Amino acid sequence: MLDQTDLRILDELSKNSRITMKELSERVHLSSPATSARVEKLETAGIIEGYTIKVNQLKMGYFVHAMISVIMKSSHHEPYLSYIKAQAPFVIQNYKISGDSCYLLECKFPSNAVLDEFLVGLSEHVNYKLSIIISK
Template sequence: MDEIDELIIEGLRENARISITELSKQIRLSAPSVTERIKKLEDRGVIEGYTVKINHKKLGKHITAYILFDTHRCQQFVQFCQSYTDVTECHRLAGQYSYLVKIVTEDITTLESFIDKAMYYGKSSTLIVLSSPITHRETIR
């Protein structure tokens, strides 16, 4: 991957809906060359897909929390998380805790309900997000 590929990825990261024409102008490369490079990045698996950034608060989901779980019932816990629509991420960890779960939910009541149900699988420690000065950012270097 060279500097031009990095510029293409940066342009797509800022706006995944940018037209090839506009992206080619930004990086000063022909549109066919940009298209070819994007295709190669996709074929190599560097670009896995294109997503939508959702404003959860506008959907009535005002609480974001990260919950650390210590469990020995890993497979069942993962199935529980997969069935719970407010769970947006679930990561297996090494160390003191088994999993880190990100939940985006309506309010403290729905968060507490999730925690209560999840306690069946083990112990938890909850961290509630107050603000997010940096949200999702992909790194390429």
């Protein structure tokens, strides 16, 4: 069971996973060894699965943000999943969902031309509905 200190540690690490243990311990009002022990406990319990970075997609040149609802043409999903794996640089997330669609793809593309090329390949495997993100 997580207590308030564990929740504060998780909150601080989610804001900045590169924070030093010294800084983290000051923010959660514990000693550095106690903070390190709690972080290790959270890692061992599988609550903290890893540390990552947040990449600015616009600065990387990915200007087109799209959500694509995927409707399978058949019950055989492997060709679609292989295509998505091959298109990994553009795919942010491939959610398996319930409802009108089978999957919801979140993607970023450097241009509409690259998006169009992606959709042409995608249409060989599935039907889809495209939504472009205008703003957050």
